[in-house]
Structures are given as structure tokens and as C-alpha cells.
Amino acid sequence: MNIPSNPGFAQPPAGHALLHPSCVPRLPALGIAAPALHADPPGSQASCILPGPKREPALSRDAFVALRLGETNHIISENYAYKTDAYYTILQHELEGRAVKPASNDVLDISVVPLCLERARLHGIPVCDWGISQGYVPVPSILYGINYFASTAAYCVVRDNTRAKEAVRHLTNCGKYPFCYQKLPAGATISSCAAVFGRTSCAEGEVEEIARQVYDLFSIPLVTMILVDDGATVRLSSLSPTRYSRLSPGERSLLAAYLNHQVFL
Numbered sequence: 164m165n166i167p168s169n170p171g172f173a174q175p176p177a178g179h180a181l182l183h184p185s186c187v188p189r190l191p192a193l194g195i196a197a198p199a200l201h202a203d204p205p206g207s208q209a210s211c212i213l214p215g216p217k218r219e220p221a222l223s224r225d226a227f228v229a230l231r232l233g234e235t236n237h238i239i240s241e242n243y244a245y246k247t248d249a250y251y252t253i254l255q256h257e258l259e260g261r262a263v264k265p266a267s268n269d270v271l272d273i274s275v276v277p278l279c280l281e282r283a284r285l286h287g288i289p290v291c292d293w294g295i296s297q298g299y300v301p302v303p304s305i306l307y308g309i310n311y312f313a314s315t316a317a318y319c320v321v322r323d324n325t326r327a328k329e330a331v332r333h334l335t336n337c338g339k340y341p342f343c344y345q346k347l348p349a350g351a352t353i354s355s356c357a358a359v360f361g362r363t364s365c366a367e368g369e370v371e372e373i374a375r376q377v378y379d380l381f382s383i384p385l386v387t388m389i390l391v392d393d394g395a396t397v398r399l400s401s402l403s404p405t406r407y408s409r410l411s412p413g414e415r416s417l418l419a420a421y422l423n424h425q426v427f428l
Contacts, residue, residue, distance in 0.1 A: 222407040227252065230384075230422060235262040237360075239384045239418075242404040243270035244314075264382040273381055273402045276307040276315060276343045280399065286380045288373060289398045291345040291391050297335065300327040303347040305391070305400055310340035316403040318389065320353065345400060348393040357387050357405050357414050360421055364413030369397040377402065385418065 222228070227240035227249040236256055240249035243265065250270060256263035273279045280290040295309065303322040307315060319334065321327040334342045347353075356366050361378025363371055373388060377399070389400040410418065420426045 235264055237264050237384050241406050244274055269381045276401050279402055283399055288376045289396055291398045291400045293343055293345045295341050295343055297341050300344055301346040302327055305345045306330050306334055307343040308334040309343055315401045351391050351393045354390050355387050357410060359417045360384050364417050373399055
């Protein structure tokens with residue numbers, strides 16, 4: 164079918180997809196363009212210039228950063244969930260044929276705990292044993308919702324049946340949706356660690372290796388790993404969004420080093 168050109172809209176270059184204004188979401192101008200490692204194509208403009216290398220970038224809540232390294236655009240965000248500005252920016256890059264990380268399918272996969280863990284397991288990452296239920300809960304366990312409204316950051320730790328019943332009612336919206344459970348071994352501890360381009364500011368050993376493998380698999384520039392340590396092995400429980408305001412000084416410095424091209428991928 165031939166679509167007549169509309170003189171009111173600029174036509175895309177040859178080989179690029181035509182994005183019809185009635186069906187493509189309009190992207191709010193919340194992105195911050197980091198200084199490009201290589202010169203941008205003629206006619207392109209950065210919406211903002213970040214501070215010099217000795218200063219941390221001023222990252223505001225819900226803003227995302229488009230960091231260009233070589234030919235690849237890296238989208239750094241507090242949240243990559245479906246319908247967020249960061250997600251639509253990734254999707255727009257893909258539709259226009261530009262190299263971008265992370266991919267839209269990867270940010271969707273990490274938002275569903277069972278799917279995230281199965282992909283991680285197949286990649287060789289140690290993960291927690293998990294199950295899907297609509298009522299049964301082994302205790303103690305970590306519980307995650309599995310529905311459109313669920314967030315991997317909103318997990319529950321239940322250690323008795325009373326607490327488990329309350330948590331299940333909340334996570335399933337009174338039984339409308341299933342949930343994911345991960346039985347906790349005796350004496351296991353739960354911790355979180357932010358990873359920046361697959362690196363951590365202070366963790367070593369198993370945690371550092373998991374962060375590297377997670378980035379190798381999903382290419383998420385900024386993510387929080389929820390981890391379970393049973394005393395013998397550290398296992399991945401889930402991947403969740405990372406708020407800029409909750410980054411430690413070391414994590415902020417590590418992120419700033421990437422944004423200012425002091426660290427290369």
C-alpha cells in the first residue's frame with residue numbers, strides 16, 4: 164500500500180521506517196544527551212551538555228541519559244518498564260535502525276521474574292529456585308507479583324503462614340493473578356547491589372561476577388540485583404530499577420566515569 168507523503172511532516176531518509184504521528188507515542192523531552200565519544204552526524208544536536216569530568220552529572224528523577232559510545236547508543240535510566248520514556252526511546256532507536264542497548268525485549272524480560280531467572284540460568288548465572296503459584300507458599304520465601312502492575316522492586320519476604328497469606332492477597336489482587344515464590348534456605352541472607360555497566364563499586368567475588376554476567380546477557384547499564392546468599396553460593400533473585408538518589412558515593416562516581424568517557428566498554 165502506498166502512503167502519500169504529508170507535506171506537514173518531514174520525511175525520513177531512505178531506508179528508515181516512516182513513523183506515523185497518530186500511532187507512535189510522542190516522547191517527552193526528558194532525556195539528557197551525554198557528550199558523544201565520536202562526533203555526531205551533521206545536523207544532530209545534543210539537548211544538554213553534562214558537567215566536566217570532575218563533576219558528577221546532574222541526574223534528576225525519572226530522567227534518562229542517552230550515552231553514545233562508538234556507533235551504539237546506551238540508554239541509562241532509573242526505570243525501563245513498558246510505557247516509560249526510556250522504553251519508548253529504546254523502541255524508537257530500534258524502529259529507526261540505530262544500534263541501542265539495552266534492547267526492548269531485554270528490558271521487558273527482566274520485569275518478569277521467572278522469565279528473567281530462566282534466561283539467566285541458561286546463561287550460566289546462579290539463580291534462586293522458583294515456582295509459580297496462586298495460593299501455595301513455602302515458608303520462608305521471597306514473593307514477587309506476576310502481572311502488568313507488578314514491580315520487581317516490590318518483593319515480600321514471608322517467614323510465617325500469616326504473613327504469607329497477607330502478602331499473597333496483596334500481590335495477586337485478591338487471587339486475580341499468580342505470583343512467583345522463591346523458597347529461602349535456612350540462614351540465607353538477602354542483599355541488594357547496584358551494577359553500573361556490569362560493574363560494582365565495592366562488591367567482589369561472586370557478586371562482581373554475577374554483575375558482569377548480567378550485563379553480558381541483558382546489557383542494562385544501571386540495575387539493582389537482588390541476591391540471596393545461603394552461605395555456600397550467592398544467587399540472583401531478581402533485577403529491579405535503580406533510583407539515582409539511592410546510589411552510594413562509589414556508585415555515583417562509577418556512573419559519572421562512564422558518562423564522562425573516563426571508562427570504556
